[in-house]
Amino acid sequence: MSQGPTRIEMNEVAPRDGLQIEKRQVPTDEKIAFIDALSACGFKRIEVTSFTSAKAIPALADAEAVMQRITRRPGTIYTCLVPNLRGLERALSSRADELNLVMSVSETHNRANLRMTRDQSTAQLLAMLAEASKAGVACTVSLSCTFGCPFEGDVDPAEVLRLARTFADAGAAGITLCDTTGMAFPTQVAAICDEVSRALPHVAITAHLHNTRGMALANALAAWQVGVMRFDAAAGGLGGCPYAPGASGNVNTEELVHMFETMGVDTGVTLTPLLDVVAGLPQLVERPLSNQLLSAGPRLRTHPAPAWLADHFGAA
Numbered sequence: 244m245s246q247g248p249t250r251i252e253m254n255e256v257a258p259r260d261g262l263q264i265e266k267r268q269v270p271t272d273e274k275i276a277f278i279d280a281l282s283a284c285g286f287k288r289i290e291v292t293s294f295t296s297a298k299a300i301p302a303l304a305d306a307e308a309v310m311q312r313i314t315r316r317p318g319t320i321y322t323c324l325v326p327n328l329r330g331l332e333r334a335l336s337s338r339a340d341e342l343n344l345v346m347s348v349s350e351t352h353n354r355a356n357l358r359m360t361r362d363q364s365t366a367q368l369l370a371m372l373a374e375a376s377k378a379g380v381a382c383t384v385s386l387s388c389t390f391g392c393p394f395e396g397d398v399d400p401a402e403v404l405r406l407a408r409t410f411a412d413a414g415a416a417g418i419t420l421c422d423t424t425g426m427a428f429p430t431q432v433a434a435i436c437d438e439v440s441r442a443l444p445h446v447a448i449t450a451h452l453h454n455t456r457g458m459a460l461a462n463a464l465a466a467w468q469v470g471v472m473r474f475d476a477a478a479g480g481l482g483g484c485p486y487a488p489g490a491s492g493n494v495n496t497e498e499l500v501h502m503f504e505t506m507g508v509d510t511g512v513t514l515t516p517l518l519d520v521v522a523g524l525p526q527l528v529e530r531p532l533s534n535q536l537l538s539a540g541p542r543l544r545t546h547p548a549p550a551w552l553a554d555h556f557g558a559a
């Protein structure tokens with residue numbers, strides 16, 4: 244098996260990607276407690292919220308209040324999703340450490356999600372990169388539907404590269420390759436991540452994977468094997484785009500951390516407090532969540548041997 248980086252950066256996106264699609268509109272105080280608990284786990288980045296239209300994403304309408312009241316842990320970068328210049332102004336006023344700009348590689352998904360053509364989004368993002376640069380705030384650009392679109396099917400990888408290059412040339416510090424509705428498969432992830440990283444070696448590549456078809460961990464492994472060292476993930480596997488039919492949760496943070504840590508890859512995240520946060524998620528989102536890692540425990544959780552063994556074989 245090819246060896247990827249020995250250290251990766253984990254970006255926790257549940258407060259934004261997770262809560263944007265939940266039926267329950269989580270009260271501001273509970274969001275803040277959730278983010279503060281995540282801060283104690285050691286994430287490199289936490290995507291706190293989005294500065295979007297409250298009509299489009301009502302669940303995150305309290306973005307300013309959340310940004311103002313979270314406790315910022317030194318060493319963690321607090322980032323926000325922004326789709327347009329209005330969102331950028333709000334995010335900068337709220338002292339976001341970094342910004343996650345977003346558009347889709349697919350024309351139909353861009354129109355459905357952002358109510359703009361791709362050309363209109365591109366123009367907004369280029370203007371936002373210029374404004375953010377003046378403010379000294381780094382930006383990543385997330386390219387939705389990189390690996391397939393729920394409306395259009397396959398997406399041309401040349402378009403992914405063209406958009407990534409456009410934003411890298413305009414000063415984006417990072418490009419996030421997003422599998423919005425879990426259409427990616429491992430060989431495709433490896434090929435596209437490799438192509439974009441080789442073409443843009445000065446730009447940090449992040450993999451943003453959804454587990455809609457159960458392939459997110461395999462896809463993460465494929466991205467890591469070609470050198471990707473930044474991963475978005477959501478605690479409890481929450482998440483999904485409300486404007487992408489069939490969307491479901493992100494790759495599950497605790498499973499991704501557990502997988503990489505068992506392989507000796509340093510994620511920076513401490514699993515025990517993270518599992519405590521995950522155990523509280525059904526209460527936060529007011530629905531049951533099934534969680535294999537929480538049920539089974541980390542791989543070296545052992546169980547007492549059956550009592551009859553001692554009777555039968557004698558004391559060990």
Ligand SMILES: CC(=O)SCCNC(=O)CCNC(=O)[C@H](O)C(C)(C)COP(=O)(O)OP(=O)(O)OC[C@H]1O[C@@H](n2cnc3c(N)ncnc32)[C@H](O)[C@@H]1OP(=O)(O)O
Binds near residue numbers: 294326484
């Ligand atoms: C793949 C993913 O998961 S991405 C994340 C999930 N998806 C999203 O977050 C979708 C975000 N989309 C949006 O917020 C919207 O589609 C927008 C703002 C980008 C564009 O929507 P439009 O309706 O075309 O925007 P438009 O400029 O016409 O403004 C509509 C209203 O929203 C308001 N608005 C626009 N941008 C913002 C913003 N960034 N913050 C707050 N309000 C905004 C306008 O003031 C206007 O309000 P009004 O109706 O009270 O006058």
Ligand SMILES: CC(=O)CC(=O)O
Binds near residue numbers: 388421422423451484
């Ligand atoms: C920003 C995102 O949330 C990206 C995606 O899933 O397409």
